Amino acid sequence: MSTTFHIRLASLAAKDNERFLAFVDSQLPWLESVGSGGQWGSTPRGNVEASQKKAFTRVQKSEACEGKPYSSYWGRAYVLEAEVDVDSLSDEVKQLSGPPNENGRVRVPVAGMVLESTSADYVRSILPEIDEKSPFLYLFFLASDRRTSSINKGSGAFLINHAKEEATRLGIRRIAGDCWTGNGRKLVQFYESQGFKSIEDFEAGDQKWPGTVFEMRI
Template sequence: MPPIHIRPASTATDDGLRLLRNFDSQLSWLSSIGSSAQWGDTSRSDQEDHRAKYRGKVERSERGWNDPWSRDWVRAYIAEVEVKREDLSSELLAIAGESTKDAAADADAVRLPVAGMILQGQSSDYVRDIVPENDDNDPFIYVPYLLSDRATAPHGKGAGAVLISHAKDEARRLGIKRLVLDCWKGNGDKLVQ
C-alpha cells in the first residue's frame, strides 16, 4: 500500500464538504447491516445546515492552527494517498479533485482523499452524560469524527490507524494524556464485531 499522508483540512479545497461525503459514503453499508439508526439514510452533503457546520469546523481549525489547546480548540485533517492517475476511475479522479480532461496533466499521480478526522477540545453535547465537560486538571482530546470514504476503498486501507496515530502525536505534543473517541453503540454491537 502507498504511504498515507495527513494534511490539515482546508476551506480552499472545500474539505468540510469532503468530510460530509465520507458520512454519505457509509449510509448504504450501515443500512445493509441494520445500523441505519446511527446516521439515518439521508445524505448530509446535500443539507446546507450540515455543510455550514462542517465548513465552520474547518474554518475554526484553519484560524486557530497555532493556538494552544483549549475547550474551543478544533483541528480537522484529511488523509490522502498518492495514486497513479491511470489507476483511478473517473469517479475517483473526481474525488481527488481531478477530471478525465486533466489526464494529460504533467503529474503521473494524484492525491486521493481517503479519510478524515476532527479533534476537539471538548465533547459533543449528546455525549455529556457519558463524557463530561473537559477538566483542566485532566484534559482530553475528543475525537468526534474519524471516517473513511468507502468509495476510495481499498486505496485507503490503514488510514484510520494512521489518523489515530496522528491524534496521539498531537495529544503528546500538547501534553494531553487522553483521547476520547466517539463511537455509536447500537444495533447489538454489530459495528464492533
C-alpha cells in the same frame, strides 16, 4: 507501487467542509447493506443546511486554531490523502484526485478527522465538557470515503495514530470519543482494537441513539 498516506489540515479554500459531508454520504448505502443503517440514518448530509453549517464552522475553527496552544476553544480538522499510481484507479476515483505528478502518482482524499478540546454535548452526563484534572482531545468525527474503498484500507488507524501524536505534541495524555453501539457493537470493537476502552453506554436524543463513550490513555 504501494499506497502512501499523507495527512494535511483541512481548509475552506479546498472545500474540505463539503468533502467531510461527502464522506458521510458515501457511507450511508454501505452501512445500510451491512446492517448498520441506524448509525447515521439514510438522509444525505450534503444538501442539509444545518449539516453544511456545522461542517463549515468546524473547518473554520480549525483554521483559526492553527499554531495556537491547547485551550477550551481548540479544534483541528484533518484530511487524509492516499498517494497512488493514477493508472491503478477507476475512473470514478480519478475524478476525486488531484493532478498526477511527474511519476504518474496522484493524491486522493480518502478520510477525515476532527479533534476538539471539549466533549460532545450529548455525552456530558458521562464525560464533562472539559476535564481540567485530566484534559483530553475529543474524537468528534472520523469517516472514510466509501468511494475510495480500494485504497483507503488502514485510513482509520492512521488517523487515530495521528490523534495520538497530536495529543502528545500538545502535552495531552488522553483521547476520548463516542460511537454507535448497534449491529453487535462492531464499531466499538474497531475502536477497542485501536487501544480505546469503553467507559459507559448511553442513549441520545428522542430516537434513543445507542452509543458508548470511550477513552485511551497515552
